[in-house]
Amino acid sequence: MDLFLQLVITGIMLGSIFALVALGWVLIYKCSGVLNLAMGELTLIGGYVCLGLYQRFVTVMPINYAFITAIFGTIIIGLILGLLTERIFLRKMIGEPILAVIMVTVGLSFFFKGMVFIIWDTDTQIFLPSIFSIEPIVVAGIAVGEVYVWSFVAAILLMVIFVSFFKFTRWGLSMQACADDEMAALSLGVSAKFVYALAWAIAFMSAGVGGTLLGNINGLNYSVSHLGLLVLPVVVFGGLNSVPGAIVGGITIGILQNLTGGYLDYYFPGGIKEIAPFIFMVIFLLFKPYGLWGWERIERV
Amino acid sequence: MSYLPGGTYFESYQDDQKWWRTPFIKGKMILMLVLLALLPYLVGSQWLSVVYTINYYILAALGVQLLVGYCGQITLGHAAFVAVGGYTSAMMVLFVPWPEWVVNWGLAYPISIVFAGFAAAIWSVLFGLPSARVKGFYLIMTTMAAQWITVPLVITQYVSQIGGRGQSFSIPDGLIKIGPWVIDSDVKIYYFSMVLVLICLIVMGNLLRSKVGRAWIAIRDNDIAAETMGVNIVAYKLMAFFVAGFFAGIAGSFYISALFFVSPEHYEWFYSLLWVGIILIGGVGSIQGVVFGSIFVVMIFKLLEISVLGASEFLMSSYPEIGWITTKFIFFKESAFGLAIIFFLMYEPNGLSYRYWQIKNYFNLWPFSYTGK
Numbered sequence: 001m002d003l004f005l006q007l008v009i010t011g012i013m014l015g016s017i018f019a020l021v022a023l024g025w026v027l028i029y030k031c032s033g034v035l036n037l038a039m040g041e042l043t044l045i046g047g048y049v050c051l052g053l054y055q056r057f058v059t060v061m062p063i064n065y066a067f068i069t070a071i072f073g074t075i076i077i078g079l080i081l082g083l084l085t086e087r088i089f090l091r092k093m094i095g096e097p098i099l100a101v102i103m104v105t106v107g108l109s110f111f112f113k114g115m116v117f118i119i120w121d122t123d124t125q126i127f128l129p130s131i132f133s134i135e136p137i138v139v140a141g142i143a144v145g146e147v148y149v150w151s152f153v154a155a156i157l158l159m160v161i162f163v164s165f166f167k168f169t170r171w172g173l174s175m176q177a178c179a180d181d182e183m184a185a186l187s188l189g190v191s192a193k194f195v196y197a198l199a200w201a202i203a204f205m206s207a208g209v210g211g212t213l214l215g216n217i218n219g220l221n222y223s224v225s226h227l228g229l230l231v232l233p234v235v236v237f238g239g240l241n242s243v244p245g246a247i248v249g250g251i252t253i254g255i256l257q258n259l260t261g262g263y264l265d266y267y268f269p270g271g272i273k274e275i276a277p278f279i280f281m282v283i284f285l286l287f288k289p290y291g292l293w294g295w296e297r298i299e300r301v
Numbered sequence: 302m303s304y305l306p307g308g309t310y311f312e313s314y315q316d317d318q319k320w321w322r323t324p325f326i327k328g329k330m331i332l333m334l335v336l337l338a339l340l341p342y343l344v345g346s347q348w349l350s351v352v353y354t355i356n357y358y359i360l361a362a363l364g365v366q367l368l369v370g371y372c373g374q375i376t377l378g379h380a381a382f383v384a385v386g387g388y389t390s391a392m393m394v395l396f397v398p399w400p401e402w403v404v405n406w407g408l409a410y411p412i413s414i415v416f417a418g419f420a421a422a423i424w425s426v427l428f429g430l431p432s433a434r435v436k437g438f439y440l441i442m443t444t445m446a447a448q449w450i451t452v453p454l455v456i457t458q459y460v461s462q463i464g465g466r467g468q469s470f471s472i473p474d475g476l477i478k479i480g481p482w483v484i485d486s487d488v489k490i491y492y493f494s495m496v497l498v499l500i501c502l503i504v505m506g507n508l509l510r511s512k513v514g515r516a517w518i519a520i521r522d523n524d525i526a527a528e529t530m531g532v533n534i535v536a537y538k539l540m541a542f543f544v545a546g547f548f549a550g551i552a553g554s555f556y557i558s559a560l561f562f563v564s565p566e567h568y569e570w571f572y573s574l575l576w577v578g579i580i581l582i583g584g585v586g587s588i589q590g591v592v593f594g595s596i597f598v599v600m601i602f603k604l605l606e607i608s609v610l611g612a613s614e615f616l617m618s619s620y621p622e623i624g625w626i627t628t629k630f631i632f633f634k635e636s637a638f639g640l641a642i643i644f645f646l647m648y649e650p651n652g653l654s655y656r657y658w659q660i661k662n663y664f665n666l667w668p669f670s671y672t673g674k
Binding site: 035089092093096098099100102103104106107108109110111112113114115117118229232233236240268269271272274275278279281282285286289 | 369375428431434435437438439441442443445446449450453454457458574577578581585629632633634635636637638639640641642643646647650
């Protein structure tokens with residue numbers, strides 16, 4: 001029972017990172033209808049940018065401040081990169097068929113991956129000096145690594161910021177309007193281009209922070225970008241255009257992944273932990289194709 | 302030249318759909334066949350290997366074209382079906398206790414090709430089943446799941462362990478034998494691949510002008526309308542997955558004859574994406590598009606490789622102090638390929654086959670050519 005609880009709790013904390021990245025994905029899909037397959041590379045870029053900044057900052061200030069400053073730096077660079085990516089690559093693809101847009105994001109993922117490897121090389125890199133202590137926090141017999149706890153806190157904090165931005169600010173309101181009905185929003189003077197750019201910027205920022213947190217857990221290498229694919233089961237589970245769905249889905253997939261890793265790995269040695277979300281997704285799709293809270297599309301001929 | 306728009310009229314549907322509509326087309330095709338047959342005498346073996354790689358991509362992308370371009374079912378996991386074909390074929394050649402005469406007559410590998418086709422087709426139908434209920438993005442998800450379940454899990458973790466060899470099956474010399482010919486040189490691989498490609502292209506072309514093909518196109522254009530017209534969409538969608546999987550199986554089965562081994566790294570997700578990229582570059586909904594796209598992609602890779610090799614040699618000899626940068630060239634190649642796909646989709650959204658059609662029409666209608674924008 002202790003093992004079960006421990007797996008569930010770590011799963012929730014890991015899942016909160018998935019939820020953060022999935023939030024960015026869902027915002028892009030909601031606002032511009034682009035299915036982004038480059039999400040993994042966005043997390044990779046974020047992680048490496050934060051690592052680079054951290055290594056610079058740590059020479060001039062204490063570790064904690066350096067890390068927090070590096071995260072802010074990552075967010076700012078993510079904002080700039082997001083705006084640039086949307087402007088250069090995605091703006092021209094508005095109105096093209098869905099498959100062409102998907103392939104553009106695939107091309108982007110090749111491009112980003114190549115650039116990341118050119119700049120930072122392929123070896124696993126870790127945050128040194130390490131930010132979180134290796135000693136786990138033990139509460140009522142359940143041990144949880146410190147890095148998980150702080151990741152959870154950071155992910156939840158950012159999610160609250162993004163969601164309240166989306167819900168309560170004027171820009172967020174224009175994003176909601178655009179997601180709801182693009183034509184109506186355009187005719188009321190909402191700039192769709194601005195909204196798309198904003199969505200990509202938020203995706204870059206959330207993915208960047210997600211990549212940083214994951215890099216702190218396992219070290220930073222190409223496998224971090226596997227997260228970008230895990231986002232897909234998450235959003236399918238929650239519903240493609242549902243923000244609460246992304247959060248619930250992320251946490252569910254985190255728990256699921258940890259439980260399969262803990263219990264099934266003995267029977268199916270090897271990568272069952274990475275594959276389980278996809279198997280779950282296929283089965284889930286058969287029964288509830290629109291996810292938990294996704295909009296059902298009613299088609300007319 | 303008795304080309305079409307000026308003076309040739311067709312009076313029946315059969316005439317319009319014929320393979321050889323005018324003597325000019327017939328002549329063109331025969332010329333092309335002669336050229337392809339003579340190719341090994343014209344180019345070096347380095348370029349022959351490029352040509353059979355193109356043929357492999359054509360075979361694999363043909364199924365993707367059928368699903369995406371003709372039936373409207375997006376697939377991003379085709380490498381899984383190719384992998385199933387390749388592994389079925391390799392394992393049949395290696396592990397089935399064939400009778401002596403089958404081996405002597407060189408039938409083992411041809412039989413394994415057929416079985417590989419069926420195995421991949423069944424695997425493909427299995428993952429096509431959700432297409433009965435879902436479409437668009439959700440179907441992308443299930444086909445992607447096919448990729449992730451098949452290659453990293455089933456093949457890497459379980460199938461590769463058979464026989465205790467670990468990662469890859471290598472196929473000893475002489476086992477890949479078709480009738481009296483042992484496939485052991487680039488020239489033989491080239492001819493074998495060419496024959497397979499021609500057969501598959503003809504089969505695909507014939508399928509598309511039959512009742513089945515028209516049903517697929519109806520489903521692509523509007524599935525609900527097709528259903529009201531009496532097309533059984535579930536059956537035809539699954540049939541499309543079956544045929545696409547069959548082509549994929551043949552492709553995988555062919556490629557082991559070129560590589561002499563199979564290992565999971567040849568069936569990564571990258572290839573699934575690459576084949577979709579090929580049909581987008583070549584043109585969605587056109588058989589020529591598969592050929593053009595494959596040629597374009599393979600040539601781009603080859604040219605990037607040649608230029609990278611040349612550049613690194615130049616750097617190493619002239620500026621050895623920045624020689625470390627040559628280790629990064631492989632990533633430059635990858636980035637450049639990503640950018641090539643993006644800009645192709647931005648500035649040439651109709652694909653190469655549209656350009657081909659424009660050029661053809663320009664000459665057909667000359668001197669009064671007007672071929673759109």
